[in-house]
Amino acid sequence: MGPVTFNIHNQTKYDLRVQSSNGATVEAVAGASTSLGFGPGDTNITNAMRLYQDGICILQGSVAWSAGGSGADDGWTTSNIICMSGEMNGEGFSGCNEGWVEMQPYNLMANGGEISVTYTNA
Numbered sequence: 001m002g003p004v005t006f007n008i009h010n011q012t013k014y015d016l017r018v019q020s021s022n023g024a025t026v027e028a029v030a031g032a033s034t035s036l037g038f039g040p041g042d043t044n045i046t047n048a049m050r051l052y053q054d055g056i057c058i059l060q061g062s063v064a065w066s067a068g069g070s071g072a073d074d075g076w077t078t079s080n081i082i083c084m085s086g087e088m089n090g091e092g093f094s095g096c097n098e099g100w101v102e103m104q105p106y107n108l109m110a111n112g113g114e115i116s117v118t119y120t121n122a
Contacts, residue, residue: 001042001043001110001111003037003039004038004045004109004112005035005038006114006115006116007117009033009119010032011118011119011121012051013053014082015051016029017052018034019050021044021045024036043066045065045066047063049063049119051081061073061075063115063117065088065108070106071093071103072101073098073099074097074101080096080097084118084120085117086118089108089113
């Protein structure tokens with residue numbers, strides 16, 4: 001896989017903590033943005049996207065990619081508290097209480113590229 005830039009925008013009232021399957025971590029407090037960079041050796045990446053209120057995890061979604069499939073999960077819950085939207089190499093995705101959104105084509109991220117995700121209050 002090629003390198004990937006992952007841009008994260010937290011426009012919710014919650015704090016966001018990201019933990020990648022390669023060990024990278026980053027935080028974006030309510031209203032902040034951050035990013036992570038991944039090299040060609042970082043394949044089959046899953047990022048746990050955890051939202052916190054007063055230090056307690058209230059929701060977990062994910063953003064994941066590999067050469068054979070990519071997608072995002074807004075952290076489906078019985079009460080809809082956040083929505084997500086974004087792009088993977090120019091292909092848009094979104095969800096509000098949606099669950100997993102599979103990106104097409106399946107090899108969209110095979111050569112790396114750019115991913116952006118924005119979380120908003122529902």
